[in-house]
Amino acid sequence: MKPQNLVEKFVKNADVHLEATVDERLLQRMLDAYNSAGSAGPARRHPDYWSLVFESRFVRLAAAAIIFLALIILIGEFGTLLTGGNVAWADVSQRFQFVPFFYVSIYMKEGTLAQPQQFELWMGKGGYIRMRVGPQVIFGRHGRVTHAFDVRRRSEAEVDPLAVDIIRMLATPDEFSFETVIQSISGGKLVDITPAMNTQAGIGKELVVFDAQSAVSPGWVRIYALRQSKLPVGVRIWDPAEGFVVDAIITYSKEQPAIFFDPHAFAANLNRSESETSLAYLFLKDPGGREVTPEEGPK
């Protein structure tokens, strides 16, 4: 590491902290200030996750990713939205909660002809997470990023802020709930559109499709789940006005070995001769238990 970077790191790591009682007092003062300002006038009451996505080009992809994650990862709250006879959603959510491992690949693009950006996420037992965002491989646990590596530079890296936010959100489902997202997008309406989607096809027997329609734009969120296993397998967020799309594919395969989530094992291999691809997927096993990196493939 360069001397200047070492000084920056040393300065940034110099810690201070406040006594807990002071924290509590200050938080109470903040709350009082917030509440007293609220009594002076009404808060704005018309927010929408959809408008958040389209508020700024700079944040739209990242905001869409978070909406998406709220939709699939926090799917456990589906049941709270449902009243009456729509049992299917409750089943999907309950099933999803008991999945010990999954992998999701998310593609986002800004317009019809734009190139998609992709990021990948693996979740394992015990709160372990591994992500790949661009050239970064990021490790986290219980909502915190533990290590981030750049596979091009083959060194530790300053973590992509999007990954920090996503990993933290995964550990705080109470803050960014599915219910909040659906409420903000469609006023809480989640519609089973399977019959409309599949009037001619037998596929409707196996697939169930739900829509949440934006109240402020032609955009919608569509979620695909398997009828029998009751697992969500795909999500699409789409605004046809601009051709803005987020597509996600969810895979439930064999759980990855513990070493796959171990940043120290990864770091030990940083300077070996593997290609960038091999490094990005280091220790990843396919559902049959084989390594998936090119070095393992046919020569």
Add this chain to the structure above:
Amino acid sequence: MRVEDRLLVWRLNRGDATALSRVYEKYRVDLLRLALSLLNNPATAEDVVQDVFVRFAGSARVFRLTGSLKGYLATCVANGARNALKASRLRQADRVDEAMELAADGDGPEHGLMCSEQFHRVSRALEELPAEQREVVTLHLYGDLPFREIAGWQKTSIKTVQSRYHYGLDKLRSLLNGEVTE
């Protein structure tokens, strides 16, 4: 712009007070370090940071986030520190070490700021820098402010700010000689 910050502000705009604690938890340490580095007085630094958070909470329902939330809060802290210095409530003698000893003795029941040994060393080294360099280094490292915004705040050019930063870091490296290792 941090997505989580945008979501937090969005929640605060719609009356969700629980987002306040997350904003506080997320940025209090960096803001305290920034204030302490600029003021060299724990009690005043804590007052400045508390004031910034309480003012933010008071305006959070109508707050419009146009850039980085951390950058906004850091600029507020830097302004508060400048005002505190201008008000001449600080004297050069109020150094971190002495004030920390007072705090350890239980003086000042309203305050509870504690520094690590590493922060003491950094703080002593930062004190040796000219004020403009210290501002640039701490605003950039603790406030995550880009040089462009620091230039606006210091009313100077980006090149000058970049020079101040590099000279500041060079001097810190020599002052912390032997302590900064990989």
